[in-house]
Amino acid sequence: QLQLVESGGGLVQPGGSLTLSCAASGFTLDSYAMSWFRQAPGKEREGVSCISRNGVWVNYVESVKGRFTISRDNAKNTVFLKMNGLKPEDAAVYYCAAGRRPKGAWCSYSGMDTWGKGTLVTVSS
DSSP states (O other), X not given: OOEEEEEOOEEEOTTOOEEEEEEEXXXXXXXXXXXXXXXXXXXXXXXXXXXXTXXXXXXXXXXXXXXXXXXEEGGGTEEEXXXXXXXXXXXXXXXXXXXXXXXXXXXXXXXXXXXXXXXXXXXXX
């Protein structure tokens, strides 16, 4: 069974940092581009960051550029999202998702095949 499990969420003060992890089981991530999404209460889900199969291509939504860093360790079947300088508006449930892609392809936020159940990030003083 294909499964993604997020971890690392929690309560952090504004300006603080968290690192989210997304561990895959039942399949190997090296054939998949990976994305992080978030959804805050009352808002639509938005793509936050994505990374290509080999990690060469990355993308960030404008609001997190310079603060968030996506990375992956295919040997450990895990993707990470390091979040620095957290703001109250970053508070949301964060989801990771996997989308099968051809070798060398860019990453994107569409065509995700498998989703995790999310991890809650709360930013508050």
